Amino acid sequence: MANPLFDGLFGRHSGKSTVFLHLPDGGTVTHAKFLETAARFANTLWDMGVRTGDRVAVQIAKSPEALAVYAACVQAGVIFLPLNTAYSAPEVSYFVENSGAKLLICDEANVDTLTPVAQAADAAIETLNGDGSGSFPEAAANQTTEFATVDRDGDDLAAFLYTSGTTGRSKGAMLTQTNLLSNSEVLVQEWRFTAEDVLLHALPIFHTHGLFVATNVTLLAGGSMIFLPKFDSDAMVERMPQATAMMGVPTFYTRLLDHPGFTRDLTRHMRLFVSGSAPLLAETHVTFEDRTGHRILERYGMTETNMNTSNPYDGERRAGTVGFPLPGVELKVTDPKTGDTVPDGEIGVIEVRGPNVFKGYWQMPEKTAEELRPDGFFITGDLGQIDADGYVHIVGRNKDLIISGGYNIYPKEIELLLDEQPGVLESAVIGVPHPDFGETVVAVLVPEKDGSPDLEGIKSSISGSLARFKQPREMVILPELPRNTMGKVQKNALRDQFGGLFTA
Numbered sequence: 001m002a003n004p005l006f007d008g009l010f011g012r013h014s015g016k017s018t019v020f021l022h023l024p025d026g027g028t029v030t031h032a033k034f035l036e037t038a039a040r041f042a043n044t045l046w047d048m049g050v051r052t053g054d055r056v057a058v059q060i061a062k063s064p065e066a067l068a069v070y071a072a073c074v075q076a077g078v079i080f081l082p083l084n085t086a087y088s089a090p091e092v093s094y095f096v097e098n099s100g101a102k103l104l105i106c107d108e109a110n111v112d113t114l115t116p117v118a119q120a121a122d123a124a125i126e127t128l129n130g131d132g133s134g135s136f137p138e139a140a141a142n143q144t145t146e147f148a149t150v151d152r153d154g155d156d157l158a159a160f161l162y163t164s165g166t167t168g169r170s171k172g173a174m175l176t177q178t179n180l181l182s183n184s185e186v187l188v189q190e191w192r193f194t195a196e197d198v199l200l201h202a203l204p205i206f207h208t209h210g211l212f213v214a215t216n217v218t219l220l221a222g223g224s225m226i227f228l229p230k231f232d233s234d235a236m237v238e239r240m241p242q243a244t245a246m247m248g249v250p251t252f253y254t255r256l257l258d259h260p261g262f263t264r265d266l267t268r269h270m271r272l273f274v275s276g277s278a279p280l281l282a283e284t285h286v287t288f289e290d291r292t293g294h295r296i297l298e299r300y301g302m303t304e305t306n307m308n309t310s311n312p313y314d315g316e317r318r319a320g321t322v323g324f325p326l327p328g329v330e331l332k333v334t335d336p337k338t339g340d341t342v343p344d345g346e347i348g349v350i351e352v353r354g355p356n357v358f359k360g361y362w363q364m365p366e367k368t369a370e371e372l373r374p375d376g377f378f379i380t381g382d383l384g385q386i387d388a389d390g391y392v393h394i395v396g397r398n399k400d401l402i403i404s405g406g407y408n409i410y411p412k413e414i415e416l417l418l419d420e421q422p423g424v425l426e427s428a429v430i431g432v433p434h435p436d437f438g439e440t441v442v443a444v445l446v447p448e449k450d451g452s453p454d455l456e457g458i459k460s461s462i463s464g465s466l467a468r469f470k471q472p473r474e475m476v477i478l479p480e481l482p483r484n485t486m487g488k489v490q491k492n493a494l495r496d497q498f499g500g501l502f503t504a
């Protein structure tokens with residue numbers, strides 16, 4: 001027995017004095033040092049009574065120590081549950097309770113708010129701050145730097161990532177060791193990552209892109225990362241000369257193109273730019289190539305599946321497409337009503353199958369059955385088509401979803417809150433084009449008879465329950481919502497009406 005994910009990503013770097021992380025202050029962390037911290041943390045988890053198969057939820061700033069908590073969990077066979085740092089206390093409360101987490105690790109600044117949350121869920125609470133201080137590392141200080149890696153099978157769970165749903169309730173996607181490891185192995189090959197690579201890493205590490213793609217791929221290749229706490233175009237331009245590759249959401253690329261220091265010279269030595277998590281406009285692709293001479297490599301993935309397709313490293317990287325299915329990933333386009341495969345070139349729902357596809361939603365067998373077919377195909381809800389050359393195009397979504405700056409926002413979750421507000425009869429939340437975030441949130445409110453909703457009051461009321469990035473950037477009032485003959489709200493009509501709010 002062994003622990004394939006730990007051995008693949010971390011274990012083989014044990015004792016190596018090679019640099020793993022380059023920090024903003026010019027400091028570095030070696031693979032060996034990182035693994036010592038991880039082992040200390042694994043011992044600490046064990047001392048705190050956390051055992052293999054338990055869940056540890058973390059809502060912490062990006063730091064080497066935060067990454068070491070991930071490594072510690074993998075080493076101890078504990079299920080890692082990272083949470084967006086923007087989530088409000090009620091949002092965190094749902095995840096901790098739903099997952100049955102044994103421990104919540106948060107920033108000291110939030111400990112007063114989150115202590116009752118942890119208590120209510122019968123979870124312990126510890127702190128870890130962005131500078132590496134906090135009660136958790138303090139407890140780890142006297143631990144040994146050895147931890148006997150817990151045996152795991154490829155099918156054992158490694159992580160939960162919550163993804164919202166069209167019903168408004170978030171679902172915990174259960175990811176196995178094999179899901180994560182197989183996908184990183186394929187990506188290292190496809191994108192030619194080696195120990196010489198230095199990845200400019202500015203993504204958050206609580207989502208698939210920053211953690212299971214960027215970090216896992218670098219670890220598996222034995223490379224290093226310039227580990228920035230968040231995206232900042234000045235810092236990106238400053239650190240790019242030391243990097244060989246970068247991964248980002250489309251907003252990273254549009255913001256870089258707006259930076260006067262982002263020039264052909266600055267990027268001449270770069271080997272690879274990867275984009276994903278949201279559609280990259282063909283216009284951005286072309287402007288980027290004109291400016292730098294590099295073609296961005298666009299790929300397509302999901303929380304439930306990690307990466308599914310990628311444009312080729314060597315062949316033509318085609319703007320407006322997400323490339324070909326990755327080796328080992330089967331992809332088909334089906335009729336949403338019948339589930340039958342549609343002829344090539346026709347639009348349908350993208351379905352995928354492979355070792356990358358998750359195990360199901362935590363304690364939600366009905367939701368799992370709705371999206372994961374008995375034959376193993378996962379229904380992504382993305383609308384796509386395959387062109388004559390085999391490139392996959394994503395042309396829309398068969399799910400009510402907004403992607404803002406790479407974050408997914410499910411309108412239903414916001415509508416449920418808005419509908420409860422005084423003076424509101426009903427609401428519809430839509431995504432409209434936004435020059436920086438790609439899409440942004442607009443709420444359409446219908447007043448109750450003789451009611452007049454207090455928009456400022458509503459904004460402040462929802463701000464306590466919803467992460468900032470989900471809060472509507474604009475609220476508009478209409479006497480009624482457009483509906484079809486079946487009574488279904490016509491969101492397309494609303495998008496037509498309000499689509500120019502941020503771009504006109």
Ligand code: MCA
Nearest residue numbers: 207208209231251276277301302303404405406407468469
């Ligand atoms: C921050 N704000 C946002 C967003 N981020 N609002 C909407 N959408 C966002 N994504 C809010 C802030 O709270 C702030 O509110 C205001 O917008 C402006 O903040 P700003 O400083 O401009 O934002 P930022 O801190 O620079 O962040 C923007 C960002 C960041 C760099 C684009 O959101 C980011 O790193 N996104 C990456 C997300 C990601 O990793 N997605 C991958 C998911 P106020 O002004 O009121 O204070 S994984 C995935 O999707 C799949 C698997 C895949 O294929 O990869």
Ligand code: AMP
Nearest residue numbers: 276277278279299300301302303394408
């Ligand atoms: P999430 O569930 O947060 O992981 O988001 C996954 C969704 O992001 C997918 O279902 C797609 O709708 C979208 N997505 C990811 N990569 C791309 C891409 N390259 N182009 C268009 N949409 C993408």
